[in-house]
Amino acid sequence: MTNYHIPVMLKESIDALQIKPDGIYVDATYGGGGHSKQILAQLTTGKLIAFDRDADAVKNEVGDDNLILVNDNFSQLTKYVKLYRFMKVDGILADFGISSWQIDAAERGFSTRFDAELDMRMDKRSPLSAKDVLNTYDEAALSHLLKEYGDIINGRQLARAIIAYRTVQPFNTTFDLKKALESMASKADHNKFFAKIFQAIRIEVNQELEEIKSFLTQSDEVLNKSGRLVCISYHSLEDRLVKNYMRAGNESGDVEKDFFGNPKAGLKVITRKPLLPTEEEIKLNSRARSAKLRIAEKA
Ligand SMILES: C[S@@+](CC[C@H](N)C(=O)[O-])C[C@H]1O[C@@H](n2cnc3c(N)ncnc32)[C@H](O)[C@@H]1O
Numbered sequence: 001m002t003n004y005h006i007p008v009m010l011k012e013s014i015d016a017l018q019i020k021p022d023g024i025y026v027d028a029t030y031g032g033g034g035h036s037k038q039i040l041a042q043l044t045t046g047k048l049i050a051f052d053r054d055a056d057a058v059k060n061e062v063g064d065d066n067l068i069l070v071n072d073n074f075s076q077l078t079k080y081v082k083l084y085r086f087m088k089v090d091g092i093l094a095d096f097g098i099s100s101w102q103i104d105a106a107e108r109g110f111s112t113r114f115d116a117e118l119d120m121r122m123d124k125r126s127p128l129s130a131k132d133v134l135n136t137y138d139e140a141a142l143s144h145l146l147k148e149y150g151d152i153i154n155g156r157q158l159a160r161a162i163i164a165y166r167t168v169q170p171f172n173t174t175f176d177l178k179k180a181l182e183s184m185a186s187k188a189d190h191n192k193f194f195a196k197i198f199q200a201i202r203i204e205v206n207q208e209l210e211e212i213k214s215f216l217t218q219s220d221e222v223l224n225k226s227g228r229l230v231c232i233s234y235h236s237l238e239d240r241l242v243k244n245y246m247r248a249g250n251e252s253g254d255v256e257k258d259f260f261g262n263p264k265a266g267l268k269v270i271t272r273k274p275l276l277p278t279e280e281e282i283k284l285n286s287r288a289r290s291a292k293l294r295i296a297e298k299a
Contacts, residue, residue: 007034023090028074075214150200216245246296
């Protein structure tokens with residue numbers, strides 16, 4: 001399991017949940033089960049519902065009677081909480097993004113390092129792959145996703161290069177994509193350039209931001225009073241959504257007030273500024289370097 005994924009900010013995130021041994025908890029992103037194992041270690045009669053949409057992650061099931069592991073999207077949170085007749089839960093953890101396993105498994109197509117089929121689906125049952133995005137999206141859609149999800153300034157130029165490439169031959173592999181855009185990559189920041197492009201396509205393929213928005217709305221609905229929501233994000237788009245939903249209960253972050261002038265949002269922010277991994281953790285696990293942990297409590 002350690003090879004699968006080293007859990008990030010493990011102690012900080014588990015402490016933040018303030019686990020009660022008989023409570024009901026959710027791990028929205030099971031991965032290698034690193035965070036889940038620590039939650040389970042503190043439960044006696046309590047239960048943990050864990051989600052992962054990747055069938056490979058679900059194979060890491062630790063075999064604990066208190067664990068219910070669901071191979072589905074965390075945007076189905078409310079449905080499963082009700083299905084298992086819990087109604088409400090006492091704490092929710094989400095560790096967004098992809099696992100080391102996913103990025104290091106060449107055939108998944110997430111990594112710029114290996115030549116593999118352009119897949120990038122976390123859930124192989126979902127219909128849209130990276131190949132579909134690159135072979136079918138029009139210039140405006142490609143340009144939009146590169147700018148928005150990859151923070152790429154010349155998104156339109158890159159979108160045109162993608163379309164020019166595919167008029168000659170369709171995209172099949174990750175190295176096709178690199179070939180199509182190689183001439184535009186800056187020599188100094190070659191790896192970063194492609195990492196941003198791959199990130200943008202991955203976010204689109206997996207509808208990551210839409211998933212997170214839906215999950216955050218439902219978290220507020222299913223949390224018991226004083227229940228904690230703990231989120232670890234790895235890029236600014238995720239972190240902004242978490243920050244805004246925790247603050248205001250919506251995507252924009254604008255606090256809505258009721259008739260009496262009281263804020264409508266049901267969550268109280270515990271971390272005004274996100275917690276960051278320590279230097280020691282980053283030294284031991286470079287994938288922790290961009291992590292930001294935010295905590296909120298159901299008011
Ligand atoms: C960073 S890893 C989590 C690692 C885990 N905390 C651990 O300690 O091993 C993120 C995991 O979330 C899963 N995931 C991402 N988006 C998801 C979604 N919308 N629904 C369910 N699982 C998702 C990925 O498949 C991946 O396994």
